[in-house]
Amino acid sequence: MEKQRDAKTVRKPGKAWTVKTWLTHWIENVAPLAVKDNTMVGYRVAVRKHLIPGLGAHRLDRLKPEHIEVFYANNMQANGSKPGTAHQVHRTFRTALNEAVRRGHLGKNPVQLAKAPKTGGTRWSPTAFMRSSGCSRPLTSTATPLAGPLPSPSDCAKGRCWG
Template identity: 65%
Template sequence: MAKWLAQWIENIAVPPAIGDNTHAGYRGDIEKHLIPGLGAHRLERLAPEHLEKLYTTMQRNGSAPGNAHHVHRTIRTALNEAVRRGHIASNPASVAKAPVLPDAEVDPYDVDEVKRLLKVAAGLHRNSARWALALALGLRQGEALGLRWEDVDLDGGVLWVRQSRLRPKYLHGCGGKCGQRAGSCPKRVAARPITKATKSRAGRRRIGLPAQLVGLLARHREEQAAERARALDMWREGGWVFTSPTGEPVNPSTDYHQWKALVRKAGVRDARLHDARHSAATVLLVLGVPERTVMSIMGWSTTAMAARYQHVTDPIRRSVAERVGGLLWDSEAEGDSGSPVSTADVGERT
């Protein structure tokens, strides 16, 4: 097992066949858990029970169920390749019971909370339109930060999602002599590109812009032009829609902290930045937008994603309850008895 896992991560499951982040996740699982826990087993004799024992041991030692589940996916992928190459006849990870993931409780912002966030965001001095894209259209963080002006057609009222901003990763440019982390090295060098192309067909999409959002983006472009003029030679032009004060693309970490500051300033309950995407999807549910259209806007490849991201909120529940009550208890027909109307009455009104 140790030999196969090393071969797989060093020579098979490597960029550009997979993403840098995916590769780093696989490598972490292999070095920290899979080789220490399973490396001594012979590949062809590995059994589902060996994997289940590893997952149990991980969780008893403090690993979260999500970490154990990630290890399960990594070993399943590595062994699928072993099956494909004829090293083993079947994949024991396909039989082993995966660690159970607790259901993540997501309580998206309701319409009033979204309005409050948009109102406060509109008063920000920089990049206020960025939050409108998240709350109104559900763009992922990387998709919003990866936008260039060439992807936005304000006259036509559309934007194209073509690429995603990556989290920066650096290597020492000094050979490690500075004694600092690679990200703080005075001579640091980038270890990955700024963006990557959206890999799925569903993720590459064209989205219509509400008129209000067109106006926000137009004003944002004017503000950016003024900022560019003030920065003079310090400006680093890259065509980014959202930038630092000197034109560089916004760092995802900076974006996260700006989101938290917006939530505090708006006085709404704290939530993850990604929960704004759940809120946008739920707004589309409230509006009754057809599922296929929602999939196109959100960049989903399967209808199952609607069940994951669209939530029946309390206002929706109240609206449904009122409609049910209006159908079953007609105030004019029931008089003082409080009795539901008959099916015949309903049929006549229909």
């Protein structure tokens, strides 16, 4: 008990919460009081579609960062979820478990220790646009793609690119 106290992992007395019971309680009773409707829509999707099916059976006080990372890799990425979706699920889960810590149901938030999924964002590049539009002409050093409207694929085919 002293080790648990020192590690801040002592939980409240009574039956242990599962991830499913905590998330259900949080999404129905706690989160609606603190956030706007649009945020609640995102929270509900993350909780009901991803978190409860993937991690709901775990006991809240025994959830480890490794469980969460395996969930991201095996459940989210393997099922074809976009990186942004996985990151939104991560943020929602972190918020929900932060509240569990504040209320004494959990000693530490394992989501904060888990590696967040990469968002996979890519920057727009004129060269990539040109290739995707079918243009075979390279961009010259004097090209100014942001100075005017983007050329259409037919413009590139007719040689009216930025080069």
